[in-house]
Amino acid sequence: MGNNITNDKNYSQKERLDKMLAMSNGLTAVLIEVLSLSASYLAKTDAEIDFAIWVACHDQAIMGRGMVGFDLSELPWSTENFEAEKRFLLRVVDSAKAKQYWNLLDYEPREEMVLCSLEKFKDLIEDFSKEFISTNNFWSKTLPKPAKHKKCSLHNIYLHEEGCVICNNM
Numbered sequence: 549m550g551n552n553i554t555n556d557k558n559y560s561q562k563e564r565l566d567k568m569l570a571m572s573n574g575l576t577a578v579l580i581e582v583l584s585l586s587a588s589y590l591a592k593t594d595a596e597i598d599f600a601i602w603v604a605c606h607d608q609a610i611m612g613r614g615m616v617g618f619d620l621s622e623l624p625w626s627t628e629n630f631e632a633e634k635r636f637l638l639r640v641v642d643s644a645k646a647k648q649y650w651n652l653l654d655y656e657p658r659e660e661m662v663l664c665s666l667e668k669f670k671d672l673i674e675d676f677s678k679e680f681i682s683t684n685n686f687w688s689k690t691l692p693k694p695a696k697h698k699k700c701s702l703h704n705i706y707l708h709e710e711g712c713v714i715c716n717n718m
């Protein structure tokens with residue numbers, strides 16, 4: 549079992565398998581943690597903070613292992629600021645690829661696999677466009693959007709309703 553990150557509305561069935569980011573549960577946890585770190589540190593606007601929290605909600609300690617895959621259409625995009633949000637997300641991926649906040653993890657990620665996954669994730673984001681945004685509620689029932697923005701005192705990342713995604717998986 550593992551988790552897939554997809555951009556299904558954009559690709560044909562054949563392309564889908566080639567482009568999809570398929571990861572083991574362990575690799576997914578690392579990816580979510582490095583993305584949460586960069587997103588939380590770079591977020592300035594409320595919308596950017598929402599993105600940081602949304603990513604952190606993909607917490608296998610709460611949602612269950614192998615239960616945190618998603619399609620890019622499910623991110624909390626807005627139609628008005630889509631281009632800015634996409635640029636923010638790409639900056640987050642670049643920051644994670646530069647290993648900007650990896651020193652805050654209490655383990656040494658397997659660099660090659662994480663960087664390769666981040667590259668694939670970046671390709672999916674680049675191929676994603678506004679018309680694919682989902683109109684469903686982006687937040688899960690288990691981890692709804694928090695009413696207040698709070699950060700972990702240890703990792704300085706935004707908390708979801710059940711705490712810090714890094715602390716929860718330590």
Ligand SMILES: [Zn+2]
Pocket residue numbers: 700701702703704712713714715716
């Ligand atoms: Zn923490």
